[in-house]
Amino acid sequence: MVSAETVLPPPVENASADTMLFADVPIDPLEGKMDLGEETQNTKAQAQTMDSEVDLVEPGSPASGLEPGISDSASDLSSPATSIEAHEVLEGRRVRQDSGVGLEKTYADPSSAAIDAPGKVSIENEWTPANASAHERPVPSISALIIDLGDVCCNWTAPQSLPISPAMLHRLLKTRTWYEYDSGALTQEDCYNNLATQYGVSAADVGEAFKQATSSLSPNEDTFEVLRNLKRTYNDSLKIYLMSNIPSPEWESVRADTRYDWTLFDGFFPSGQVGMCKPELRFFWHVLESIKLKPKDVVFIDDNAENVLAARSLGIRCLRYKVVNGLKQFIKSVFDDPIKRGQEWLQSNAKNMWSETTQGREVRDNFAQLFLYEACRDLDLVSMTFYERTWNYYIEKPIDTVEKHPDDVDTTSMAMTILPQDTNKANGILDEVLTYTNKDGIIMTYFDTKRPRIDPIVCVNAVRFFYKYNRGECTPALEPTKSWISDVLFYRAYLDGTYYYPTGEVFLYLFSRLLVANADSDMYRSTSSLLRERLGERIGAPGDALELAMRVIGCVDMGITNEVDFRKLESMQEEDGSWPIGWLCQTGKISLKIGNKGVTTAFAVKAIEKARKR
Structure with missing residues (x-):
């Protein structure tokens, strides 16, 4: 981070x-x-x-x-x-x-939900090209x-x-x-x-x-x-x-x-x-x-x-x-179909969707690009630096400092979870992650013992990484981290955000992704009902477009109807097809927020797609 x-x-x-x-x-x-x-x-x-x-x-x-x-x-x-x-x-x-607003019974069949959505078919075939003739008069x-x-x-x-x-x-x-x-x-x-x-x-x-x-x-x-x-x-x-x-x-x-x-x-x-x-x-x-x-x-x-x-x-x-x-x-x-408009905006800004701070300073980072890819599954839209082993938050040198920024567990876990990886390499990195824990046995944020920071959202990403390679239930050293994120969920410790994240919505979103990908796991059995309860508590709460999109996706993933935030999210789409920037993460001591309009738009499109299919 x-x-x-x-x-x-x-x-x-x-x-x-x-x-x-x-x-x-x-x-x-x-x-x-x-x-x-x-x-x-x-x-x-x-x-x-x-x-x-x-x-x-x-x-x-x-x-x-x-x-x-x-x-x-x-x-x-x-x-x-x-x-x-x-x-x-x-x-x-x-x-x-x-x-x-797109929650009709006619969307019960997932195959019909994105018939008119343009774009290219990528790894998971989440976006379907449009087939309508250009000369046909549109039907409202x-x-x-x-x-x-x-x-x-x-x-x-x-x-x-x-x-x-x-x-x-x-x-x-x-x-x-x-x-x-x-x-x-x-x-x-x-x-x-x-x-x-x-x-x-x-x-x-x-x-x-x-x-x-x-x-x-x-x-x-x-x-x-x-x-x-x-x-x-x-x-x-x-x-x-x-x-x-x-x-x-x-x-x-x-x-x-x-x-x-x-x-x-x-x-x-x-x-x-x-x-x-x-x-x-x-x-x-x-x-x-x-x-x-x-x-x-x-x-x-x-x-x-x-x-x-x-x-x-x-x-x-x-x-x-x-x-x-x-x-x-x-x-x-x-x-105008919000999915189509959003995808067109993403395509027109492909490989140029950089993050920025609340002060308007551009930040070129791998982290937001990985979130962008997770939402759209299209490598032609993103621009990031690929690493042989552990990953760094930044694509270029850190802004406003000559100090080398260490690789971090958060970015590495995201990359290893959503991108195709060699299993042997992944297991080697997992072993290394376990060497960077604090005295409570909780995984730290950086591959650097001089920065002993922990963050529950970083830990959720790390746990996702372990479950991705079938080591979530058979790694005793992971238990303190699993126990801590479960306690954070139970006691709602995420409500005011975390050290590296301004909002707890990212915590609930990533937790839902962890459980959806591991529906037969011990984590699912012990926390799925609680997560549904916590997601339900957030319905209708204030939030920027990224928070709403993550909330809608989390609710859909866990089988919860969230029409309130779905409606609000749709209404926030801007005239050019994008959504206003949402704040994904933040720096440590001064809590300077960093957001990405492309990430927000991609997540909004994904949220609307998933809500329509439900």
Whole structure:
């Protein structure tokens, strides 16, 4: 490992467009001391009996003077929900649907899990080349995208002056009165009059304030460009629908605005015409029934956390919109196979994936290259120095020191475990490893008695090395080391990391690799149940992309479902196909972290592959 000597040390007045106009904010039951009990139920009953018609676009068909593909009015069409059989609706509501993140039952057959994954077949045939024709139009993994309007598809610029303050507008939008207007149960005139009476302001001022707020909306061109690219790529294979809390008069005003490219949408679900508001679950079910899709077949994008939670509770995959770059990253994670994108990034950076410190200093080391190879099993991707006997952490001279860095047990054990080796040579090295133990009989980190450091993660790698060459159970001198790593596992001593590793996730990952490779061993019998328990404890814990990938792999290896970290890991993929750097190890005394983007990406790809196959 690396020795310490080798390195140098928002306000209410600026409310959002949704807040200002489209009421995607929770209604405050205390506003105006209003009772939301029986009256709310009556409102819901009214909404349910209203015409729940939606602007649904029939591609290519003209509609009342508008551009082809856009309907003139919701009243021109009957609700598609009426064409769905009752048993289909009930079945859709009662059966939980996976949100389409790659954990479908269809992946039970491992042979089908990587059909579309590009790359070369290497030693263990873990990556399979793609066979799709280049000229074929891609088919999206989901059928529809449902997107919000305010603060997602449009922006709001506060007018220079309003007859009432933005703070008052925000307050008005949280009332029961506005909810009724939003859902079509009140006319605009009645809404403004009720609000004026309730808050002691002029109805004319209320109307003028909302008129100015509506006119100040403008299309978010960045979002529209994302939608435009999706349509260019998938054409009619992907449907895009708008779902927004917006009263009918305001919707008609925005819909008539020619600055918006409404031709990108296949249908519209404004709350004022549908008679329902987000985050009501029935609104989501109505949309799904209207477009005849299941929750797992769609994705939902909204800037309001409450709406996103409601959609997720139905099994819909969601993004809470904040910035357009986040939207682009989410779109890529949904529509482009993360495995394919990750492998393409690895191939394009082959033999040039070096480690770096938290200070940005490049480190050329064998250790990270060995981890990279363990994840991808492709020697064409890695660049390392091969040794006749023991291995050194560094490929080149140690950084910032003239001192020779000794060979170490950690790097040597990794190399001897995952690379083809001569058995006689391996046994000779194992004998040498046993000569470097401390007074407790525990294997040390370096082939150097002047550096008497021990580390449980180094010891796990050493034990893997011994079991690889069938000496794990027949070597009495190994027992103190085996006993110690078992105790570290039992007492969770790894939680704050170790001397050479900033996180305990590496310990659990390598321990799982030890047990999976030796399922008939004494170590498996004595620690497998405990390891499953410890891995389960870590599910959902904070961590960088490498930690999450190692956790997912460890869980899959030990038969544990870990959808939480799987989802989070997938969402962390960057636009270029890589994953953000994770910190693999660290120096001794000053604990300077060293990471490798290539290792992180390779492990993320492997984790997703394994999770899909499970």
